[in-house]
Amino acid sequence: MxxxxxxxxxxxxxxxxxxxxxxxxxxxxxxxxxxxxxxxxxxxxxxxxxxxxxxxxxxxxxxxxxxxxxxxxxxxxxxxxxxxxxxxxxxxxxxKPDRYTINKVWEQPNDFADGANRFIQQKYPDIILLRLASTCNAFCRFCFEKERTLRRSVRTAIGPIQFKKALDAINSKPNVRQILISGGDPMIIPDQLLFHYLGQIVKIPHISTIRLNTRALLHNPFRIDEKFVNTLAKIQTDSWKIKGRERGVSIEIGVHFNHPQELSAEALNAIRQLRRAGIGVYNQTVLLKGINDNVEILADLYRCLRQENVTLHYLSHAMPVPGTDHLRTSITAGQIIMRQLRRKKEFRGQLPYFETSHYTGKQIIPDDFNDNFKLFKAKNGPEIHFLSDITGKIEILPDVN
Ligand code: SF4
Structure with missing residues (x-):
């Protein structure tokens, strides 16, 4: 292209x-x-x-x-x-001073399934987050992983010993079905090494899906070339024949587009190559003030993505990352947009979940406040109190006005 x-x-x-x-x-x-x-x-x-x-x-x-x-x-x-x-x-x-920020990655000591190794994080019984890279093709100002990618205050560069420990930990957890490889961008890893990692993970009999989250299709779409796509597809189809596996492993690419302008001809070419090879592609969007907090912009983005057979995965509330208050909307603003999108019949049954990250895990945000998801006016500003479907307790999330 x-x-x-x-x-x-x-x-x-x-x-x-x-x-x-x-x-x-x-x-x-x-x-x-x-x-x-x-x-x-x-x-x-x-x-x-x-x-x-x-x-x-x-x-x-x-x-x-x-x-x-x-x-x-x-x-x-x-x-x-x-x-x-x-x-x-x-x-x-x-x-400008932030109303509320986290100055480190929202991690709990118990999240790490590989102990002091700290490369695999587990907030849910069936999904493990594996970090294989500590940087990205380009840096996004609102990045929730800023401490790893941009500020480099959290170590994430995995080596062979850490990878082996991570594999051992995944092997010892038969309830884990999905491996999510994310933040930094795994597509920054050279082919040979990335395919070596994937080739090892597909051998684990209880893993059904490997998801690679990347923003390379915006930042550096040339990463998705013929050799890359063919090898990825081969790892996926070869998984059908692995001894000890009853079924294959689905390999999916999680792309991150926030605005229709990001869908360059090169990005579309990358998506089409992946889809042609039978690789699933899903999109996550972060809701950002002054960028895409508008129903028509999001509708246009979602329409374009669906035309390319991209599944709409999450619309994410922007996290309270230092220096990003000006880019964050309130939860209420996101709910209004979700209700407006739902009125467009073309998206019936297709819209992404609106979610917020929290140190306990991702929480789905309902279209309206209810008894389990309430907005409070606290002394220091609005707060969301929600019943977590992970901890089963009421958790708090500071909101913006
Ligand atoms: S590509 Fe993703 S992980 Fe990297 S800086 Fe952007 S949002 Fe953060």
């Missing part, structure tokens, strides 16, 4: 082969204001503001910002509210 190479890169002599190579995109990611301003050809006044923001964010040894050249090429720089820009380019609003 040939795509246009932006002028900046053409002038630098970047070839079409380089531009379409996911490794080139990764190796040439942009993390300085100077380079970003040049690529985007920003006017001086805007460049000055951006440089000041980058300077405030700077911390030794850390990339405060990371963007692939491809991602930058999707932004309309003339539009200050471009949805891809708002999700990836830091803003002055990040420095």
């Amino acid at each position: 040939p795509s246009n190479i932006p002028k900046y890169y053409k002038n630098k002599g970047v070839t079409a082969a380089q531009w379409h190579d996911w490794r080139w995109q990764l190796a040439n990611n942009i993390n300085t204001a100077q380079e970003l301003c040049q690529v985007a050809n920003l006017p001086k006044s805007e460049a000055k503001k951006l440089m000041a923001i980058f300077a405030k964010l700077a911390e030794p040894g850390l990339d405060a910002v990371r963007l692939t050249p491809f991602l930058i090429s999707l932004i309309d720089w003339k539009n200050p509210t471009d949805p891809i820009r708002l999700q990836h380019i830091p803003d002055e609003a990040e420095f």
Whole structure:
């Protein structure tokens, strides 16, 4: 799928082969204001503001910002509210005090099924979250995994010893059906290693589904090439013949699109390659203020995804991550949008669940408040009190106005 190479890169002599190579995109990611301003050809006044923001964010040894050249090429720089820009380019609003934030990943010591190894997290009896990477193709400002991906304060780079321990732990839990590989982006892992991991997991007889959550289709869609798709499909079909397994393993790719503008020709090509090879594709969207908190934008996104046979999985309430208050809606705003979407008959029986993450696990949000899901006006602002279907207790989630 040939795509246009932006002028900046053409002038630098970047070839079409380089531009379409996911490794080139990764190796040439942009993390300085100077380079970003040049690529985007920003006017001086805007460049000055951006440089000041980058300077405030700077911390030794850390990339405060990371963007692939491809991602930058999707932004309309003339539009200050471009949805891809708002999700990836830091803003002055990040420095405003937050009403409520978590300053670490919402993890409980008991979540870790592999003890001190801490690579597999289990909040539900039948699903294990396995982390194979600690970074991503590009960084999203609202990321709930910011501490791992962007701030690198939580260790997540798995090695052979940790992977073996993780496999042992999964093997010892016959109730586990699904392995969710997520946050950082597993698609950042080279083919050989990623396929080695998958090849080991499919051998576990009680695993029925492996889900890989990725934002590569937005950030670096060239990652999904013919070799990748064919090998993934082969691992899936070979699982039908594994000795000791009664049935095969379904391999699914969890994509993350928040706005229809993100569905580039390259992203659609990647989805179509996966679907053609029999790989399931599902989408998760995060509800973000000023980006997609609008029924028509979400309806357009969902319509486009369904046209491509992508299952709509979750609409996620944005988590209270430090520096993201300006991007968060209230729970009530999300409920209103869900009710509006439900009135559109074309989505009957197809809409995603609206959910919120919580340190106890994901909680489905009903369309209206009820006895088990109430809104309270607490001293420090609104709070949601809900009966958790995981702990069976009333749990609290601070909300925004
Ligand atoms: S791709 Fe996912 S894990 Fe990575 S920064 Fe974006 S939201 Fe976070």
